Amino acid sequence: MDIVLEICDYFIFDKLYAAALPKGGKVDQFLQNSPVVQQVSSKVSQYLPASATASGYDPLDSAIFANSTSSHASNALSFQFNSTSINFANIPSYLWAKFMSLQNKSEIYGLKPIFLPEGDYFSSSILSRSNILRESLSILVVTTIFGWLLYLIVAYFSYVFVFDKKIFNHPRYLKNQMWLEIERAMTAIPVMVALTNPFFLLELKGFSRLYFDINESTGGWKFLLLSIPMFILFTDCLIYFIHRWLHWPSVYKRLHKPHHKWIVCTPFASHAFHPVDGWAQSLPYHLYPLFFPLHKVLYLGLFTFVNFWTVMIHDGNYMSNDPVVNGTACHTVHHLYFNYNYGQFTTLWDRIGRSYRRPDDSFFVKDTDDEKEKQEWKKQVTQMEEIRNELEGKVDDREYNESI
Template sequence: MEITNDPTINDYRTLFIEDTDFYNRIVLGSLLPHILWAPLPRFLQTWLRNYIGGVLLYFISGFLWSFYIYYWKRNVFLPKDAIPSRRAMVLQISVAMKAMPWYSLLPTISEYLTELGWTKSFPRLHNVGWLSYVVYLAIYMVIVEFGIYWMHRELHDIKPLYKHLHATHHIYNKQNTLSPFAGLAFHPLDGILQALPHSIALFIVPVHFIAHLVLLFIEAIWTANIHDCIHGKLWPVMGAGYHTIHHTTYRHNYGHYTIWMDWMFGTLRDPEKDEGKDM
């Protein structure tokens, strides 16, 4: 790593490295024999930890949510003909698992660049105080919302990107082909591009690095939620009702957590207003 004379950067770097090593020990040490992971370079340890964490989060959230809506609450949230087949869900899992090793590179590279002192991240809340923490986090989320909206929209508007990347995800275009497992069923580069605003924001605004990692992994839970076809009716959340419309019209509701970007840029379509209409 490059050496700097800035004591603050060096202090931050020490804390970032301590945090990374701690997370690696917690995840890898509890799941794998020490001899399998300890000799690996730190970068590979971090990648392996992110990969295992991503896989566990994907399967735990996907299976629990699918069990709840398709079996425990069968025909309560969705009619029988809207429940996806096991074959469709297995296909989605297969696509997601092929991409997961590549998805795991993004948080790994973000951690490495943060350890080098290249981002604006800070390691501890007391480095900035509560007020600044909240303000920075709000700015970070706006950047993420804006970035994901336009990245997603361009993946549709730029035809080669759609054909070679995003079309992999849009084979799921009806209620009975969508499921929580479709949330990460992307071409690997497509999934990385849509998560990239999280990492880009690290170079723009100071943000607590643990918050960044948590939000990045929350993507796995959030994407599972917005592919279950259940309209939650919680304004201004871009829930599954909105995202199901996106999968049927291909030109509306590109947003991520909220409807604000679609509202600002004229691509919002409200599922409640669409009830009874042919989409």
């Protein structure tokens, strides 16, 4: 995220923040002359090491993410828990200092340029690049716009060039479904981004294991290539369990049912979630770089690939019945029959958890005549309704194009 944010700061945000909140401007003068702000600042300064402000930290960032080298922090770090002496008053300080020890100070974003020069507006705003409020707002704007564009562009191309439009005639295709999917996705994406913001902030503050230099100390090119299957396997495992949890009846009704409104899907269903549901299933992608080394550019590439994959498994084009890959056919089975094929990339965890259901051979028969296709759809609906009645109850609030 620091690569993306530095590009945006250099070309757009530095100038915007400088124009909106310039140093020496009215807001700056108000903050400097405000007794309340000065009192808070002095209180914060009592708990900060001198190196924090001297090193260029934004004042608010210093209060939250400064180097923990003060005597207070040092005492917390040296505090030992044992059976004879436990001072509970020291526990919060101890835990905070332990947390701060995980920070890589050289990876804190915004203290100095890394990929691009400073530019004319680098230090012109009272909100420096490293300011946590500025970072939060910038990330929200950038990732929301990126998410919207990626979703619309990839889903549109999939709809035009890949999607099998026969699905419009399926008896469980909803009225105005594609527009309902787009509306749901476009309103959910900003909320999902806002919920994900803390993970991006942790990365920008040096708490992730993301790296840029490829050398022996970072494992070289071999480890970079190995990171791809590691990322896929790690996220596939966690998503399986999160997805299966989302199908618990009480959780399903509150969070996951909006995505299962689409019993047969178009590519635009890919991001049409309840925001908390979409956020929960994206958690593994953000947890991975907090625990495992991952190249920054590869992380951006994998994040983009994940969005491509999410669209692809909703496009209704059945090209492969691979027993290992959890492709489009497997995910269609999930939408049709609800309680099967929870995996994202592979069928491994569904096989271990006994939730794998092999896609019907009829999915892969090309140029089926209309009568046979209608018979197959009728069979699907009969099986689907039995499972849906158990999961959702007999009342179905969906409005279909037609009934059989």
